[in-house]
Amino acid sequence: MKEWVFELHNYLSTLNKSVSPHVNMVFGDYKHSRLVLNWITAAVNVIQPPLHNVLVLSLDNRLCDLIASRTLPVSCVAVAKNTIFNIDIINNNINDKIPIIWLQGSMVRNVILRVINYWGYDVASYDSDAVLLKNPQVLYDERPHINLFSSAGTFPFDLSGEWGFTLCTGTLMFKASPAIESLWRHMSSLSEKDEQVTLNNALLQMNSVWQEKTPVNKMCTNKEGWEGRGEDDIRIYVFPPQVFCRAGCCKPTMSRNTLYNAHPIGSKTILSAKEAVLKEMKAWFL
Template identity: 25%
Template sequence: MTAARNAFKFVFALLFLLLLQHSVIHRETVYYISEEYSTIDDSEPLRKKEFRNPKSDSDPVDVATYSQPQVISSITPESDVLFPYPNITHLPHDILNSPWATEMKAKLEAAKIGKQLTYVTVSMNYFSVLINWLIYAKSNAMPLLENLLVVCMDKPSHDILSQKGILSQLVRINDIIYSIKDMDGSGIFSARVITRLTILRLLNYWGYDVLIMDIDALLINNIQPIFDHLHDSDIIVSTANATNCLPSAARKAWSFCLCIGLLLIRGNANTERMWQELGSTPVELAASDQTRFSSILITSNITWTPFDYDTNYYLKGKSQNKDITVIALPQEVVCRNQCNATRLSSYYAYHPMTTHHVDVKHDVMTAQKVWRVSNRWNLTRKTVQSTMDWLNEVTAG
């Protein structure tokens, strides 16, 4: 009986040691679930990334994205820059040292982009809208086109722009968003918005003054002289006065909303503090870039004062608890919800209200006679041309 009990204890101890060893191995092994995600346009599937457990000699596992802790990780001295969607995007160090960021910075330096650059984003299903924007910029605001960066969220649009000599960078949304699992069409749209604002913050961090524009905000006149005159401002932004403009908190506090369809934000110490504060609070995926950007100014107890410049009434906002100056442009300079097609030449930028659907944008701009893209633009997708030659060819009539 004693021998049987001793044998039982030996077997039990052996099983316990085996179980303990398995547990240790299990904790040291990182498992990733490979899933395919498709975009809402006709571009190729999102690029997969390759990860290897540093403690494992096994083959790398192919994954579409990797998981990040739901809580915001502490920022180390190696990576002290914060980004505006901290609980949704990759860790700051991973963004700063990513291959796409390294490549983009090298491209900007090689192109000798000046202190101020113009920045827009595009995906293939909005490519004709970008062409229309480029045509207007070429005709009316060449200085803003000379230092242009286009961030492409799919490879087809990047390939076309590369062939036309336009400075572009491919950044897919899962290069920014750490998880895109189960996103529907609206989620993908929000992810693109988050991608756009994250890259804007990165460009500011690198020291650039960035003019970011929606590609349906058409440049009718060269707005650069206004920017130069208002050189003491940290931020210059267009406005919307619609009864349902977002965010509602701004509408209630100011009786108008800021519209980042046209936004110049300078890369300086004042805006750096703003970005750092934005990056210190988590946010929902659905929070738009306009809402996210306005939120920090709302909490700044900003006070708006009218001032006269170029016969139009602008608003100068000064924060009471942050050293930051914001200029809000009137509708007469950049129209939004009060656009009048018969007064087109009087605007600096023409930004009519439309939905996010590309067909609606096309129909609205066609009806208002601001659509200048030839139907044959698709035939030029694979031709190698200079920027000006290409834009001349795809301009209608």
């Protein structure tokens, strides 16, 4: 059995569910260590109440070693890519439009998320540039019937043209349930190379419908969010951009009274520019 399986199982067995009912997982690698450290600082030192049960998922040990050297109140699990998939097969079938590190990272992340759900734990998943400005637990608690939460995006564009939005994989919450296990099965049956395309197409495959639709050019002004339902009783809620903002919907002038999560960086933004964008959003804390 792979070493990371034991590490992950040991981590989950020590969780304190009295302070947080779920795992809060942020994904990153050593190259993006400053983004990860900024995310952790916001989550455990800045927001009140702080986030607990924070797990960093890394593709190698260097980031975990760095975090351990800082004695931060988080755990880190390193998962070697070759323990999840055959690297040669992935490299030979890569889409030139998708950086290989994105593809490899998303595959690893989805496996870990599914394993955590399989073992009966709810898990929130965050990109390292999706910075928390408030603890979102109260938002999850307000909708106990929902088993999949997400921020709003526009990709894949064919679906946002139909729905008025899509689910963004930069901020997600999966509740361990038969509905979510069904979602994972649908996702694993698809051959898409992009995790956001996979997630949204899986929901389409599950015949998900929404209580209301918004034209995609009005997405940023939606204040209520979008609630949907699909096969196997999957219940979905997509937060409005005033609460969880993404890319073009994020503005430095947004009210901090309503904003819980700032993910202002476009997926193709170069690393050197990401820190500046987060500083402009007042979401940089190092």
